[in-house]
Amino acid sequence: MEIRLLGMVELRLDGGDVALGAAKLRAVLAMLALRANEPVSTDRLMEGLWGEEPPASAAKMVQLYVSQLRKLLDGRDAEILTRGRGYELRLPADCVDALRFERLVAAAAREGEGGNGVAREALSLWRGPPLHDLADEPFAAAEIRRLEELWIHARELAIDDALNVGEHAAVVGELEELVVQHPLRERLHAQLMLALYRCDRQADALRAYQNARARLVEHLGLEPGERLRELERAILAHDPAVAAPTRARPPRTLASRLPAPPTRTIGRDPDRDAVVELLGRDDVRLVTLTGPGGVGKTRLALEVARELEPDAAAGVWFVPLAATGKAEHLPSTIAQALEVSQLRGETPEAAVRRLLGSRSGLLVLDNFEHVLSAAPLVGDLLAACPGIRVLATSREALRLQAEHRYEVSPLHVPGEGPPLRSSGPPPARCSSSAPAATTRPSR
Numbered sequence: 001m002e003i004r005l006l007g008m009v010e011l012r013l014d015g016g017d018v019a020l021g022a023a024k025l026r027a028v029l030a031m032l033a034l035r036a037n038e039p040v041s042t043d044r045l046m047e048g049l050w051g052e053e054p055p056a057s058a059a060k061m062v063q064l065y066v067s068q069l070r071k072l073l074d075g076r077d078a079e080i081l082t083r084g085r086g087y088e089l090r091l092p093a094d095c096v097d098a099l100r101f102e103r104l105v106a107a108a109a110r111e112g113e114g115g116n117g118v119a120r121e122a123l124s125l126w127r128g129p130p131l132h133d134l135a136d137e138p139f140a141a142a143e144i145r146r147l148e149e150l151w152i153h154a155r156e157l158a159i160d161d162a163l164n165v166g167e168h169a170a171v172v173g174e175l176e177e178l179v180v181q182h183p184l185r186e187r188l189h190a191q192l193m194l195a196l197y198r199c200d201r202q203a204d205a206l207r208a209y210q211n212a213r214a215r216l217v218e219h220l221g222l223e224p225g226e227r228l229r230e231l232e233r234a235i236l237a238h239d240p241a242v243a244a245p246t247r248a249r250p251p252r253t254l255a256s257r258l259p260a261p262p263t264r265t266i267g268r269d270p271d272r273d274a275v276v277e278l279l280g281r282d283d284v285r286l287v288t289l290t291g292p293g294g295v296g297k298t299r300l301a302l303e304v305a306r307e308l309e310p311d312a313a314a315g316v317w318f319v320p321l322a323a324t325g326k327a328e329h330l331p332s333t334i335a336q337a338l339e340v341s342q343l344r345g346e347t348p349e350a351a352v353r354r355l356l357g358s359r360s361g362l363l364v365l366d367n368f369e370h371v372l373s374a375a376p377l378v379g380d381l382l383a384a385c386p387g388i389r390v391l392a393t394s395r396e397a398l399r400l401q402a403e404h405r406y407e408v409s410p411l412h413v414p415g416e417g418p419p420l421r422s423s424g425p426p427p428a429r430c431s432s433s434a435p436a437a438t439t440r441p442s443r
Contacts, residue, residue: 001013001073001076001077001078001091001095002095002096002097003029003033003091003095003096003097004097004127005030005033005034005096005097005098005130005131005147006097006098006101006125006126006127006128006130006147007126007127007128007129007130007132007332008127008128008132008133009026009029009030009131009132009133009134011029011072013072013076014323016323017323018072020072023133023134023137024049024061024065024137025065025068025069026133026134027048027049027134027137027139027140028045028049028062028065028066028069029069030131030134030139030140030143031044031045031048031139032069032080032087032088032089033089033096033098033099034096034098034099034143035089036089036090036091036095036096036099037088037089037090037091038088039083039084039086039087039088040086040087040088040089041084041085041086042059042062042063042085042086042087043085043086044086045062045086045087046058046059046062047138047139048137048138048139049061049062049137049138049139050138051138066080066087077091077092077095078090078091078092078095079091097125098130098147100122100125101122101125101126101147101150101154102150104118104119104121104122104125104154105119105122105150105153105154105157108122108154108157108158109153109157117161119154119155119157119158119160119161120158120161121339122154123151123154123155123158124339124340126151127332127335127336127348128348129144129148130143130144130147130148130151131143131144131147152178152182152185155174155178156185156187156188156191159171159174159175159188159191160191163191163194163195163198164245165245166198166244166245166246168194168195168198168199168244169195169198169199171191171195172192172195172196172199175188175191175192175195176192178192179192179208179211179212183212183215183216183219184215184216184219184220186212186216186224186225186227186228189208189209189211189212189224189228190227190228190231192205192208193205193206193208193209193212193228193231193232193235194231194242196208197235197242198242198243198244202235202238205235206232206235206236209224209228209231209232209235212224212228213228258302258305258306258309258316258318258364259302259318267411268296268299268300268303268411271300271406271408272300272303272304272307274406275287275289275300275304275391275406276304276307276308278404278406279304279308279362279389279391284389284404285382285388285389285390285402286378286382286389286390286392286398286400286402286403286404287389287390287391287392287403287404287405287406288368288391288392288393288394288397288398288403288404288405288406289301289391289392289393289394289406289408290393290394290395290396290397290405290406290407290408291395291407291408291409292395293395295408295409295410296408296410296411297366297393297394297408298366298367298393300393300408301364301366301391301393302318302364304391305318305362305364305391308362309362312360312361312362315361315362316361316362316363316364317334317337317338317361317362317363317364318337318364318366319333319334319337319363319364319365319366320337320366320367321333321365321366321367321368321370321371322366322367322370324370324371326371327371327372327373327374328374329371330371330374330377331347331348331349331352331377332348334348334352334363334365335348335349335351335352338352338355338356340352340354340355349377349380349381352381353381353384353385356381356384356385356387356388357384357385359385359387359388360387360388361387361388361389362388362389362390362391363381363388363389363390363391364390364391364392364393365378365390365391365392365393366392366393367393367394368392368393368394368398369394369395369396372394372396372398375398375399375400376400378390378392378398378400379400379401379402382402
């Protein structure tokens with residue numbers, strides 16, 4: 001079970017979204033989730049729903065909303081308890097993305113230097129403006145401000161992490177945008193100055209100081225603090241203390257992003273080798289494994305992905321789509337799988353393009369038949385991200401110009417007669433023109 005508040009408010013059970021209906025019901029869930037494992041009084045819930053002048057029926061309405069939520073959570077690892085004149089949502093804290101986000105940011109701040117990637121992990125939970133669909137509810141404004149303040153703090157911690165391991169060039173663009181959005185945060189101005197200086201842009205770094213000073217004087221009537229002034233002096237003097245660090249980020253051994261198979265795959269070696277060879281061609285960037293449900297498309301896709309994973313510079317991402325349901329949710333589902341955090345005002349699709357635009361890797365889109373009308377998005381993604389290849393599984397073809405289809409047939413079981421087709425390698429020739437090309441293995 002997941003309760004998601006960092007974006008649109010969502011309740012997910014068994015990997016699928018639960019329809020919550022009315023905004024007031026979602027608001028009660030959000031208020032209880034933000035104070036999970038703590039009692040929340042009925043008076044506080046009423047004020048959060050209707051402000052200082054709740055209707056006469058407010059208490060009964062709260063009771064009704066809680067009753068509806070109890071039915072939704074029945075049999076799960078969560079329950080809503082009555083606590084005096086109030087309620088308590090009891091559940092594992094990691095079920096609520098906002099609470100996990102808060103803990104990760106606090107951990108990153110304690111560890112210092114961005115928490116060795118902990119701040120970025122926190123940011124990966126951010127799907128957009130928090131409580132986005134409840135912004136007009138009375139309780140939401142204060143919570144949104146608090147969470148957005150934590151978000152910008154997490155960005156600062158993550159940038160500190162990058163600066164401390166010599167990744168100054170990678171954060172200059174991000175910082176230039178952030179200082180415009182948050183002109184009074186001296187820490188961001190200092191980070192931008194440092195990043196620019198370490199990119200051998202001393203003049204730009206000093207200009208960034210002057211811009212920071214102008215904004216602080218204009219908005220607050222105050223001169224920059226001692227930290228910014230000292231940094232300006234250090235840059236002017238080429239102080240070794242502000243030079244780029246000589247150490248680079250230590251290489252990380254990443255755990256595979258691919259789900260582990262429950263059992264060993266048998267009998268698919270020829271299919272795996274054929275698809276690996278197909279994806280290795282310069283003119284092939286989209287392969288769709290087609291076939292009836294249960295034939296083994298997902299298992300084959302995972303075998304192909306594991307074979308290609310060591311040589312994928314940015315890695316391999318697995319995106320399960322069986323629980324997505326709606327084509328319009330495809331961009332946010334991919335963004336979540338890629339653990340990319342959206343910039344303010346950025347769409348999930350734009351965030352995915354920003355992350356993948358300069359990378360080389362493989363994106364596995366599993367069970368695409370559930371979002372088939374979103375196929376043009378895959379074409380747009382391939383056009384925007386030239387280093388990315390896509391391996392899809394689907395009962396139906398995506399019917400894109402660049403698509404190469406590989407039909408997956410049932411395996412032959414001894415004693416049950418001949419298979420529908422051999423699982424041998426495909427013929428050498430393969431067309432990519434529309435309609436989508438079909439690669440049929442031959443005996």
